[in-house]
Amino acid sequence: MASALVGTLALPDGAVVRGRGLGRPAPDGPAPTYGLYLGSNRLRRKHDDSLTWDHDWIRWPDFLLPLNWADARRKILALHARALAGESVEVACYGGVGRTGTVLACLATIAGLSPDNAITWVRENHHHRAVETAWQRRWVRWFASAQS
Template sequence: MKDRHWRTRYRVGAYEVWGTSLDSEERRRNAPHAEPADFGLYLDERWHGEEDARTSHFVYWPTLEAPVERALLIARIKEAAAALRDGATVEVACFGGHGRTGTVLCCLDVILRGTTAREALERIRREYCRYAVGSAGLENFLLNDTGDLVTPEPLRAGEGR
């Protein structure tokens, strides 16, 4: 059985994000007694009614392929990054805590640390979980379809590109 995660801490620059598996035995034991995250991003419909955050956000993403609600997912990832910058605790969770969760953790790395998607992918597998972003569909989405995660800084008066 692959590793399961209960609020596995993952450092993204100066920030810390929790990665969680719904089916983690440790989560089942500790969730009722733990302080909830401020912001939760849940990527599996089985989390409805199980969420562990004060403010829960759901994205319908039923498989380990590219997300169905891509625009909503990108918006929620940007909101999670903003919440981290504002000092909130953030939990990202799917069923196993590897594929979809790992993909979002990589996206946060791209936004908050300015890394490339490839660098984020290598790092997540080294520092969070070797099973992270564990399908060709997720890897393809991360490497080829997340270019709009980082919004260019707006021009100031008198500046040109």
């Protein structure tokens, strides 16, 4: 599945998603049709007006975990469904590493990888420091076990 978005990542099941940092300049090329953004109310206030496409937010403090796990899980599953259907989608936090990498690892578990393999895969294909904290690694494992 190809995407018109610059900087996309093809998941093991063929779904395509772009992971990026809102604190960096937006990539060249077309805008996504949907985005899932991870951060505080402050980050949302700073960037929400510039996100002119369909999007959702997960309240997720930097270096920590989502404040509402069920809501986060539902939105990540919906992001995957959109990506698998061929929509141009992205996921982003401020830096594009920890929270974004955690969601990319969750997406990789939906695509069939074990949690540990998903984390390794994201570190090899997105950013070497993706899924930055021990609790983010545990959350990927929780996310994968909640799929059953």
